[in-house]
Amino acid sequence: MRARRLSAGERTRIASLGGKARSASLQAARRVAANFRYAALLDLRGAAAGVTRLDSFEDRLPGIYPAEI
Numbered sequence: 001m002r003a004r005r006l007s008a009g010e011r012t013r014i015a016s017l018g019g020k021a022r023s024a025s026l027q028a029a030r031r032v033a034a035n036f037r038y039a040a041l042l043d044l045r046g047a048a049a050g051v052t053r054l055d056s057f058e059d060r061l062p063g064i065y066p067a068e069i
Contacts, residue, residue, distance in 0.1 A: 006014075
């Protein structure tokens with residue numbers, strides 16, 4: 001009954017919104033699946049390497065400044 005009260009343009013607009021919502025939902029599902037594949041890949045690599053932190057340097061930071069001539 002309600003569909004009869006709506007104009008053809010309104011019915012088209014509502015159908016388009018439904019299609020966009022479905023498309024967004026499928027895209028979100030693909031992104032979630034990709035994230036799980038990435039997480040599984042990280043698990044296969046093993047634990048992350050430790051990082052050595054230094055509070056001070058005796059000289060300039062390596063790789064930041066151009067080489068002196």
